[in-house]
Amino acid sequence: MKKVAIIGAGAAGLTASVILAREGVQVELFEQNSKNAKKILVSGNGHCNISNKNIDVSNYISDNPQFAEYALKRFGFKELEKFMNSLGLLLFCKEDGKCYPLSYEAKSVLSAFEETLANLDVKIFNGHRVESITKDKCFTLTCNDNEKRYGGYDALIVASGLKAAPQLGGNDDGLKFARSLGHTISEPYPSLVGLHSDSEHNGMLSGVKVRGRICVYVDRFKEKSIKGDILFTAYGISGLAVLDISQTASKALLNHQEVELSLDLISEFNPQSLSAQLLQLCKKVPQHSVLSLLSGIIPSKLAAVVLKEMKIQESMQALHLNTKMIKGIMNKLQNYRLRIIDTHGYKHAEVCGGGVNTNEIDAKSFESKKVKDLYFIGEVLDVTGERGGYNFQFAFASAHQCAKAVLNGFS
């Protein structure tokens, strides 16, 4: 009987374990945490956004942009749904394409995997952190349990994820393994994460939430533009639209490039008619302060900051607000600039960009081009998806391709 070791019981490692064990391979799964797949459990706010109906390689960032295409084409949403059904799990998709377990509970995904693996007698070594790997004829792993060795593996699959969310087990062990076996890596960086700005108004704006449009400028060139929720925080900015542009910003910061955001905080309104309405209000309530007048249109904290930046006294009476000032206020609201100096860090990131250099990995089998029978799957690779179920889909698709290739190698 062939024997395979898998490092990491996350989405990728669990999937590869099931496919291999179903074909009679002896699988031994090593997981440093006492519990499996902690990230599945917290994903999608506890609902697990497991996949997306609209999957395309353009939803992923990598130094090797086409790398994921082969796997995603062969194992897309339909194939994933069939696989999940085989574990006893039903899925549903929302109108925007995001897919979830029908139960809408992330824990149902993990229990479907765990029941299946228990029935297949897959040995899971929980609390076993793999510390090093050697290869002679077979692979041998050394773990943290008094440096005990586990050996005799015909193939080894590294599915240990990356550095995002260290509180759930995120680390860069996979990169250390890759380096020790002759691979190069693309520098990791936090992604799908809040961004720190150097604005003196961070504290004043903290808690303000608006729907708007964000444009990211890298070294003054417009790179990406997205509409959605923007949340001001004590450190800078977060919210779903910010997470969506954070990949671009974080990667640019890693490369020591200048990152600036332009926020359109009134993108839901017509600025001309808003200006006209504001002018009318000034005539209706000329004695009111400009702060109270503006606070009827935009959040009061934002109104206070805009007036401060425009050097207009909050207490100034509305009758003094002229067309030029109104135009200035509208321009500020349509093009509110923030210089980004950092991300909110790995602890708060949903994923980690960068990873094992995919030029050294076969895109069909996920086998290392440097070491025979060594495979890398999931987030440990330099493939990072957008928000919306794309990261799990890549973890599942790469695991599927890899497991099939391991089986082919054995036949």
Ligand SMILES: Cc1cc2nc3c(=O)[nH]c(=O)nc-3n(C[C@H](O)[C@H](O)[C@H](O)COP(=O)(O)OP(=O)(O)OC[C@H]3O[C@@H](n4cnc5c(N)ncnc54)[C@H](O)[C@@H]3O)c2cc1C
């Ligand atoms: C808060 C949060 C919410 C998210 N929500 C979504 C979502 O809704 N949809 C989506 O698509 N993606 C989501 N993601 C991203 C998604 O969870 C990851 O992309 C995905 O889990 C990657 O799967 P993986 O199996 O490659 O790695 P992981 O899930 O990270 O699994 C790797 C496993 O390896 C273990 N490990 C690491 N080193 C060792 C070692 N040396 N020895 C033994 N074990 C080791 C780790 O403990 C871990 O259990 C979310 C992430 C976070 C943090």
